[in-house]
Amino acid sequence: MGDVKDELQNYKIIKEGEAEILMHSSNTVFFNKAQVYNRDMSIAVLRTFISKRKEEHDAYLSKKGKLEKKGIEGELSASVSEDVNTTHDDQGNGDTEVQPIHSKDETKNISEQCLKMPSWKGSRELKPPRVLEALAASGLRALRYAREVDEIGQVIALDNDKASVESCKRNIKFNGSTACSKVEAHLADARVYMLTHQKEFDAVDLDPYGSPSVFLDSAVQSVADGGILMCTATDMAVLCGNNGEVCYSKYGSYPLKGKYCHEMALRILLACIESHANRYKRHIVPILSVYMDFYVRVFVRIYTSASAIKDTPLKLSYVYQCVGCDSFHLQSIGRTISKDKSLKSAPGYGPVVPQECNDCGKKFNMGGPIWSAPMHDKDWVNSILANVKVMKERYPAYEKISAVLTTISEELHDIPLFVSLHNLCATLKCTSPPAVIFRSAVINAGYRISGSHVNPLGLKTDAPMDVIWDIMRCWVKQHPIKAQQPDKSGTVILSKEPTLEANFARAVASLSKAQVRKEVRYLPNPERHWGPKVRAGRQITNKHCSLLGPGVLNGSLGQEANEATEAVADETTEHSDVEGPPMKRQKNSDVTTEA
Numbered sequence: 001m002g003d004v005k006d007e008l009q010n011y012k013i014i015k016e017g018e019a020e021i022l023m024h025s026s027n028t029v030f031f032n033k034a035q036v037y038n039r040d041m042s043i044a045v046l047r048t049f050i051s052k053r054k055e056e057h058d059a060y061l062s063k064k065g066k067l068e069k070k071g072i073e074g075e076l077s078a079s080v081s082e083d084v085n086t087t088h089d090d091q092g093n094g095d096t097e098v099q100p101i102h103s104k105d106e107t108k109n110i111s112e113q114c115l116k117m118p119s120w121k122g123s124r125e126l127k128p129p130r131v132l133e134a135l136a137a138s139g140l141r142a143l144r145y146a147r148e149v150d151e152i153g154q155v156i157a158l159d160n161d162k163a164s165v166e167s168c169k170r171n172i173k174f175n176g177s178t179a180c181s182k183v184e185a186h187l188a189d190a191r192v193y194m195l196t197h198q199k200e201f202d203a204v205d206l207d208p209y210g211s212p213s214v215f216l217d218s219a220v221q222s223v224a225d226g227g228i229l230m231c232t233a234t235d236m237a238v239l240c241g242n243n244g245e246v247c248y249s250k251y252g253s254y255p256l257k258g259k260y261c262h263e264m265a266l267r268i269l270l271a272c273i274e275s276h277a278n279r280y281k282r283h284i285v286p287i288l289s290v291y292m293d294f295y296v297r298v299f300v301r302i303y304t305s306a307s308a309i310k311d312t313p314l315k316l317s318y319v320y321q322c323v324g325c326d327s328f329h330l331q332s333i334g335r336t337i338s339k340d341k342s343l344k345s346a347p348g349y350g351p352v353v354p355q356e357c358n359d360c361g362k363k364f365n366m367g368g369p370i371w372s373a374p375m376h377d378k379d380w381v382n383s384i385l386a387n388v389k390v391m392k393e394r395y396p397a398y399e400k401i402s403a404v405l406t407t408i409s410e411e412l413h414d415i416p417l418f419v420s421l422h423n424l425c426a427t428l429k430c431t432s433p434p435a436v437i438f439r440s441a442v443i444n445a446g447y448r449i450s451g452s453h454v455n456p457l458g459l460k461t462d463a464p465m466d467v468i469w470d471i472m473r474c475w476v477k478q479h480p481i482k483a484q485q486p487d488k489s490g491t492v493i494l495s496k497e498p499t500l501e502a503n504f505a506r507a508v509a510s511l512s513k514a515q516v517r518k519e520v521r522y523l524p525n526p527e528r529h530w531g532p533k534v535r536a537g538r539q540i541t542n543k544h545c546s547l548l549g550p551g552v553l554n555g556s557l558g559q560e561a562n563e564a565t566e567a568v569a570d571e572t573t574e575h576s577d578v579e580g581p582p583m584k585r586q587k588n589s590d591v592t593t594e595a
């Protein structure tokens, strides 16, 4: 007895949500409290998944019941497969172009049809969802799922590290009867386990150190039809372009350095998961894709449909980014043509840009392919946010996740990537218009504009780059700058006369509903040292700098975190900035990005 007591003295209890874990003083098992956002967000998604799954099952049973009443046995499955085979309305008499998919309405057709084909198809009883936490460490996440998500089924927690599995088993016992009855811990290589448990889990969670790339192939196979894959990547330096070739080798896409790099990271990860899913006649439907703090996390549903995977090239694009002015253009990989009442796939028309940038005359870097279809499902985002607000007290990170979800709910979902107002001004070496004034000019020119959750200074818009530069030319006419060197991109852009006369009068829609209601949309980090952690039990060395940012060596925040904090500070001044003096921005990437 005394021994047990002595032994327990070496542990401290860490509580997060309703779960408690024992952490040994030597802390050899991975634990990062910054991941509370990640775990809270995942719980919110799982709660919504359970209620949506129930709705889908009820709808399926009601449709089935109606058909059975009419005595039309077998028609349901026929109607479902018909739906899945017809992914577009065919209106053409001869050859008709069908555009690549960027908008939700276009994907909605596809996803709605696929939603009719989940794993429980045909069964009257909907079993509680089974969850796999493939990389569990202390088991904190698995325990939170089991204790906090009502109606959840069995949770399997895996780790290939013996100490982690022992700690996980200890924590299961420590959390009492619900945990003991629902959570099981196994020592296993997650890849082998997932490969040998195909389509068995309604939710699979991947939360690795760094990149999830080696786990994706088996993970997409272990998710049941209509199930959800939740996947984190913390290798932001790789995904954001510091090691472009490493990114290509891990994810099959080239990243581009740019203000939108964190959104590009999300879209590279989505494209990579889709590519693995396609190998098994499966495809993804993104529900929510989030960049937070120092990592990206995506939530995607997975379906099997040999015909739906033909649409994949319509959902992927290369990105051309000008090395001089950062203008960007998307090149879709595929298009479809409708011929004699059937749809055919064809390679995308290209190139969408000339050799030299129309705006400044410099060359383009080409990145991608990225997922260019919507990366969130708006209905899901609204449901998740509503659910989070109702259960406010059950989320330790309520302020943060509700702020992120609010900003995501406002994003233009059909617009991949974004422009940065400060970057535009840095190129022109001009003072920055207040965001609300720039937004107004875009709206007054007949285009849509929204913020972006990944960057408080990002603006998503369907206005083409030439319209954006015209607005900036008009702004500079009103706020003249000193003469610059003639070969600079900004000088070339300003040497052209605008063809559009920008109207900077404040437009009604220039502030989002949440901005009007003064709801929090971005939050700074709660404390210093908030950021990624290295593998349990390992020393921080120079090698980790590429993953965590140079600040880790002296224990300060990484570069990513610093930029985020700076951006939040900028965003918090956005409102006061509205009528205030414009700020001058310097561009430091002018020389380094030149090819």
Ligand SMILES: C[S@@+](CC[C@H](N)C(=O)[O-])C[C@H]1O[C@@H](n2cnc3c(N)ncnc32)[C@H](O)[C@@H]1O
Residues within 6 Å of the ligand: 030, 031, 032, 035, 039, 134, 135, 136, 137, 138, 139, 140, 141, 158, 159, 160, 161, 164, 188, 189, 190, 191, 207, 208, 209
């Ligand atoms: C970042 S930690 C997981 C943190 C945990 N999900 C949480 O929320 O607290 C990653 C874990 O993956 C485990 N791991 C790495 N490779 C693995 C593999 N091939 N199979 C199973 N576990 C693995 C490591 O031992 C480590 O405990």
Ligand SMILES: [Zn+2]
Residues within 6 Å of the ligand: 322, 323, 324, 325, 326, 327, 357, 358, 359, 360, 361, 362, 489
């Ligand atoms: Zn250019």
